[in-house]
Amino acid sequence: MRIFIIKRLLLGLLVLFGVISVTFVIVRVIPSDPAAQWVGPRATIEQIEAARVELGLNDSFFVQYGNFVADLAQGDLGKSIRTHQPVMTELKAFLPATLELVFLSTFIGVFLGLYLGVVSARRKDQWVDHLCRFFSVATVSIPAFWIGLLLQYVFYGTLDWLPLGERLSMNVKLFHEIPDITGMLLFDSLITWNLVVFWDALKHILLPGFVMALFPIGLVARMTRSALLEILNEDYIKAARSYGLSERIIMWSYALKNSLGPTATVVTLAIGYTLVNTFLIESIFSWPGIGNYIASAVVSLDYPAIMGVTIFSAVSYVFLNLAADMIIALDPQVRT
Amino acid sequence: MREKMLSNVKGISSLFTILAIAGLLVCFSVAAATAAEPKVALYIQDTEPILDWDPSVESGGGMLVLNNVYETLLRYDATQKKIIPLLATSYTQSNYGMTWTFKIRKGVRFHDGSKLDAKAVKFSIERTMKLGKGMSYIWAPVTKITVVNKYTVKFDLEWPAPLDLIATSNYAAFIMSPKAVKSHNQDWLSQGNAVGTGPYVLQKSTMGEEVILRAFDDYWNGWGEKRYDFAVVKKIVESSSRRQMIEKGDASATVYLPAEDLDQMKSNPNVIVNVGPSLENTSIMFNTQRAPLDNKLVRQAFAYAFPYKKVVKYAAGGYAIKARGALPAQLWGHSKSLFQYSQDLEKAKQLLKQANYSQNSRKLLFTYVSSMEADKKMAEMYKSDLAKIGVEVELRGMPWESMWELSKSRKVEDRQDIFAMLWWPDYCDPYSWLYNMFHSQKEILYNLAYWSDPKFDKLIDDANYEMMFKKKKSLALYHEAQEMLLDESPSIFVYDKKNTLVTHKSFKGFKDNPAYPNVVFFHETYPE
Numbered sequence: 001m002r003i004f005i006i007k008r009l010l011l012g013l014l015v016l017f018g019v020i021s022v023t024f025v026i027v028r029v030i031p032s033d034p035a036a037q038w039v040g041p042r043a044t045i046e047q048i049e050a051a052r053v054e055l056g057l058n059d060s061f062f063v064q065y066g067n068f069v070a071d072l073a074q075g076d077l078g079k080s081i082r083t084h085q086p087v088m089t090e091l092k093a094f095l096p097a098t099l100e101l102v103f104l105s106t107f108i109g110v111f112l113g114l115y116l117g118v119v120s121a122r123r124k125d126q127w128v129d130h131l132c133r134f135f136s137v138a139t140v141s142i143p144a145f146w147i148g149l150l151l152q153y154v155f156y157g158t159l160d161w162l163p164l165g166e167r168l169s170m171n172v173k174l175f176h177e178i179p180d181i182t183g184m185l186l187f188d189s190l191i192t193w194n195l196v197v198f199w200d201a202l203k204h205i206l207l208p209g210f211v212m213a214l215f216p217i218g219l220v221a222r223m224t225r226s227a228l229l230e231i232l233n234e235d236y237i238k239a240a241r242s243y244g245l246s247e248r249i250i251m252w253s254y255a256l257k258n259s260l261g262p263t264a265t266v267v268t269l270a271i272g273y274t275l276v277n278t279f280l281i282e283s284i285f286s287w288p289g290i291g292n293y294i295a296s297a298v299v300s301l302d303y304p305a306i307m308g309v310t311i312f313s314a315v316s317y318v319f320l321n322l323a324a325d326m327i328i329a330l331d332p333q334v335r336t
Numbered sequence: 337m338r339e340k341m342l343s344n345v346k347g348i349s350s351l352f353t354i355l356a357i358a359g360l361l362v363c364f365s366v367a368a369a370t371a372a373e374p375k376v377a378l379y380i381q382d383t384e385p386i387l388d389w390d391p392s393v394e395s396g397g398g399m400l401v402l403n404n405v406y407e408t409l410l411r412y413d414a415t416q417k418k419i420i421p422l423l424a425t426s427y428t429q430s431n432y433g434m435t436w437t438f439k440i441r442k443g444v445r446f447h448d449g450s451k452l453d454a455k456a457v458k459f460s461i462e463r464t465m466k467l468g469k470g471m472s473y474i475w476a477p478v479t480k481i482t483v484v485n486k487y488t489v490k491f492d493l494e495w496p497a498p499l500d501l502i503a504t505s506n507y508a509a510f511i512m513s514p515k516a517v518k519s520h521n522q523d524w525l526s527q528g529n530a531v532g533t534g535p536y537v538l539q540k541s542t543m544g545e546e547v548i549l550r551a552f553d554d555y556w557n558g559w560g561e562k563r564y565d566f567a568v569v570k571k572i573v574e575s576s577s578r579r580q581m582i583e584k585g586d587a588s589a590t591v592y593l594p595a596e597d598l599d600q601m602k603s604n605p606n607v608i609v610n611v612g613p614s615l616e617n618t619s620i621m622f623n624t625q626r627a628p629l630d631n632k633l634v635r636q637a638f639a640y641a642f643p644y645k646k647v648v649k650y651a652a653g654g655y656a657i658k659a660r661g662a663l664p665a666q667l668w669g670h671s672k673s674l675f676q677y678s679q680d681l682e683k684a685k686q687l688l689k690q691a692n693y694s695q696n697s698r699k700l701l702f703t704y705v706s707s708m709e710a711d712k713k714m715a716e717m718y719k720s721d722l723a724k725i726g727v728e729v730e731l732r733g734m735p736w737e738s739m740w741e742l743s744k745s746r747k748v749e750d751r752q753d754i755f756a757m758l759w760w761p762d763y764c765d766p767y768s769w770l771y772n773m774f775h776s777q778k779e780i781l782y783n784l785a786y787w788s789d790p791k792f793d794k795l796i797d798d799a800n801y802e803m804m805f806k807k808k809k810s811l812a813l814y815h816e817a818q819e820m821l822l823d824e825s826p827s828i829f830v831y832d833k834k835n836t837l838v839t840h841k842s843f844k845g846f847k848d849n850p851a852y853p854n855v856v857f858f859h860e861t862y863p864e
Contacts, residue, residue: 032737040395042762044473045779083387084526093543149576157580164577170376174566286572288545296384296544299707301737
């Protein structure tokens with residue numbers, strides 16, 4: 001097992017190295033002048049020259065690459081071309097909001113997905129099953145941003161039940177102390193028992209959290225359903241039935257437990273997908289996270305910021321894949 | 337039976353628990369809502385409120401925020417075309433526009449409590465010049481700044497320049513507290529700190545997201561009975577979200593809504609669509625160094641082929657006026673009697689024939705900023721009309737940085753043939769405008785028609801000099817220079833954009849000033 005993890009980690013490092021190198025090259029091939037951008041919209045020739053020296057853009061490609069990798073090894077991602085602030089500082093500022101959204105949506109996704117999967121499997125080919133299957137296909141195939149806009153229109157524009165976006169309402173932000181421990185508002189406000197902030201944050205995260213959860217819900221539901229249907233035909237389930245155990249116990253205690261392996265693998269990959277999905281959802285819900293950050297960075301070709309987010313995404317994917325591999329490896333059937 | 341009763345009781349008790357929790361939560365939310373006594377103005381836009389907090393450096397989009405936190409010596413009122421005193425109460429010029437003396441307002445305090453004086457003015461401008469970033473080049477004529485006495489400061493110039501206009505610039509002319517700046521490292525301001533004299537104090541800035549400003553009680557110009565205690569500037573990318581928020585009154589003001597939305601919102605009694613003139617102008621630059629556009633006749637033909645009316649109506653959604661000459665209507669130097677091209681495809685064909693333009697010429701490359709929907713529509717309309725006179729065009733939407741980089745390629749053949757340009761003044765001066773776009777340049781910067789004519793250079797140089805002494809003569813020279821541009825047609829002057837700022841009906845006091853596009857001076861506004 002240890003060798004397996006080490007092997008996977010080394011492979012992960014290789015992947016990261018590849019991603020860093022490829023992104024570095026791509027970013028430099030795009031015709032753009034980072035020095036001019038660094039100075040601002042009305043740059044003079046002298047200012048651009050000075051910026052070129054300051055940013056080390058006159059160095060050869062390999063020197064620039066070497067410097068980048070050396071800085072990266074020390075956790076330095078360089079300074080954003082637009083804001084002139086260290087990319088690492090900015091990532092740290094935006095990350096908690098994204099993580100909060102990803103955690104919540106995964107949580108909703110897993111629980112609702114499992115529930116729908118179980119219901120579908122129990123009532124196979126009945127109308128409930130058809131409805132669940134339709135729902136799960138829809139959640140996977142309908143673009144999340146469209147659903148996001150629709151829900152905004154309904155819950156903010158028409159019913160006025162929920163806020164349009166952002167993390168907190170203006171009044172709470174201005175007149176209440178906002179706890180800042182992990183940067184994840186729901187968690188922070190709960191452990192400091194700041195219920196005003198908690199309630200406000202909860203209202204704000206519901207819509208984006210639900211929209212982000214749609215994909216995992218569909219994925220988990222379909223996965224659980226098919227795994228369960230297979231398991232329900234196994235001999236030990238038949239044996240359990242013949243002992244007269246209730247269908248509920250058989251489903252939740254025996255069958256579901258054994259179907260969790262493949263579902264867990266899918267969940268780790270769904271988290272990866274959710275991370276990418278944040279790019280759209282955060283823009284729609286004005287959620288101040290990594291997705292919103294990268295959207296502005298890409299439009300203005302802020303390459304240190306683009307590299308920073310790319311590396312972050314690559315690292316996340318590598319670890320999520322590792323987690324998925326480990327879950328599979330832990331399965332006794334695979335191990336033997 | 338007992339079990340059933342028990343389960344009923346259980347059910348009822350859990351119902352009560354849920355209701356109690358919900359009630360508690362509602363109480364909290366009501367408490368949160370009613371705690372809000374102070375008035376808050378919320379301005380939402382699609383870009384970051386500010387990129388670099390250093391007032392000597394920022395030139396990217398922080399005009400609104402900086403102009404509420406900091407102040408300049410003078411302010412320009414573009415609707416009245418006059419200069420208004422701000423931190424300077426009066427000024428004089430002597431020595432043929434080479435020496436400028438400003439009287440500094442007494443009794444003004446910075447947000448850190450220190451007092452404004454001539455030394456602070458000298459410190460701020462010298463700091464901006466020394467850093468040499470952003471739009472600091474506007475101070476290029478200044479050679480020496482002298483503190484004459486506590487409230488008088490003198491500027492010596494190397495060549496005559498309208499320093500009063502320069503001091504009204506929307507960037508790089510802000511006065512900051514020397515005490516605060518000196519007691520911190522150089523990056524302190526950039527990192528999100530601000531100490532100006534403006535009516536609002538920076539309370540909190542969240543990177544790339546929002547800026548919260550608080551009213552400055554000791555503001556020198558005082559406060560009226562009603563005011564906004566807080567002014568918040570926030571980034572909301574989605575235009576549909578911005579529209580919904582302003583219509584519901586959750587936001588006070590917003591900008592950059594699509595023309596279709598603006599048209600629809602005009603009938604909504606809860607919002608006011610403020611449409612006013614701007615100093616922003618869209619033009620088309622021709623590559624005058626490469627065939628076929630190195631030929632004046634071809635350029636004139638292209639100017640006659642342009643669908644002016646359609647572009648104003650459909651590309652700009654009607655929120656623009658057809659340009660007359662190079663300078664926008666609100667800028668001093670603009671002339672109403674200049675010639676104006678109109679679309680005439682027959683004349684265009686004739687001119688092409690006269691120029692011996694071959695129908696088998698290569699495809700011309702037309703670049704525009706991909707994120708600008710109006711430019712994209714304009715490019716498509718122009719392409720289809722050029723096709724009618726036998727000219728084939730390839731459209732390429734690119735990010736501004738890439739497009740600009742391409743336009744500065746070393747080889748002329750690598751550059752585009754047609755370039756869609758948006759221009760606005762750094763300060764309200766015709767010389768800076770015409771110099772940047774059409775004066776001969778050794779190294780290409782913004783003269784993206786690559787046009788060079790010593791006669792034109794001399795005309796605008798003279799006009800600039802005369803502006804301080806003989807305004808009429810200066811105007812005549814600018815008129816002549818623009819006539820020359822129209823005849824030579826290195827560029828098509830398409831339209832002057834209109835500023836469109838949507839406010840909620842409860843947000844009062846907003847006055848549009850095109851010299852500071854889309855800036856709300858929150859001190860002038862009040863809630864109702």
